[in-house]
Amino acid sequence: MSDGYYNSKKTDDICDDVCGQQGSKAGATISRLKCVLRGFDVRTLLCLFILVPFAIFAIYLHGQKLTYFFRPLWESPPKPFHTIPHYHTENATMQSLCSLHGWGVRDSPRRVYDAVLFSNEKDLLTVRWKELYPYVTQFVLLESNSTFTGLPKPFVFKSNKEQFSFVEERLTYGNIGGRFRKGENPFVEEAFQRVALDKLLRIAGIEEDDLLIMSDVDEIPSAHTINLLRWCDDIPPVLHLQLKNYLYSFEYYVDSKSWRASIHRYNPGKTRYAHFRQSDVMLSDSGWHCSFCFRYINDFVFKMKAYSHSDRVRFSHYLNPVRIQDVICKGTDLFDMLPEEYTFKEMIGKMGPVPRSYSAVHLPSYLLENAEKYKYLLPGNCVRERQTG
């Protein structure tokens, strides 16, 4: 009863505020209705002419951010991995390293196949192959003249083959023509290219229980990790590799949560080349994942368009070279997106630019042996060169 009174009183107050007039107790419903209507008009107008356009504009600019911000509410985190501790020192015997992991040691190492789909990452491919060279039996590389998003591209590897003569004896190379289907989901072209890579692996002579590294060119397992896995018995049949995530260069260390790279004990007829989660076990601290680590600004533009998530280029000014250079030196996001996290704590902790790292310790050794040539990948050198030729 008293609640009812309170409520109607409150309505009067709101009405008073809007209309700026005293409602008398005796005042009939009509005047109150008028008042409410008038208030409604003012608010509706305000709404229509100021708030709605403003809201639409804000959603246009930041809609994706809004949905991402609420990701912890609409998406639950993937099932956690079982992470195997990783032991390593320079000088230990294989016997003792394998036994630290609870594995036996083999009489001879397994053969190792490293298979990648190549786009245009020439520098990272060199760093990768130099890192893995001592332990890889056969490098398998496939390239297409179509990006995943169906844009034509040259066969970059084929026309730069001489730069990679150091792997010539151990290389199985293949190329395929793109399908160029307009408007198709980029993941379809990607899947098509991975199937072709499976065929190329069989041509390269992969056999049962050989180790197969499935990873993108920019996901580089450390040499000692591959050496460990080829020498130890009883390693899991499918093992994800936990890599350190870097952005633009080894100057921006993001986190250590990259997990897509995996290593397989090849099982003929069963093992399929893939780049998604294929098991629940992961070996800790097994290498580096350097995203958007390019020498030239043009390569950033190309990758932004060629990438499976090219829908993230929502505004053409994202591709402006001046902006891209600025983003690299600040360590901010090329697509102006929020961190992809599953808890508010982690997302908020990661908002804003990636802090600079001054460490070039424990990086792929070829990088430091050629520090001048790969300067742009090392701390303190965020300014990219102009492309020449």
Ligand SMILES: *[C@@H]1O[C@H](CO)[C@@H](O)[C@H](O)[C@H]1NC(C)=O
């Ligand atoms: C590394 O191993 C060699 C022989 O295998 C040994 O002579 C040397 O002392 C070791 N170095 C360290 C730092 O343990």
Ligand SMILES: *[C@@H]1O[C@H](CO)[C@@H](O)[C@H](O)[C@H]1NC(C)=O
């Ligand atoms: C792509 O490559 C295939 C086979 O190598 C060729 O037939 C096709 O013309 C090429 N397409 C483009 C757009 O370069």
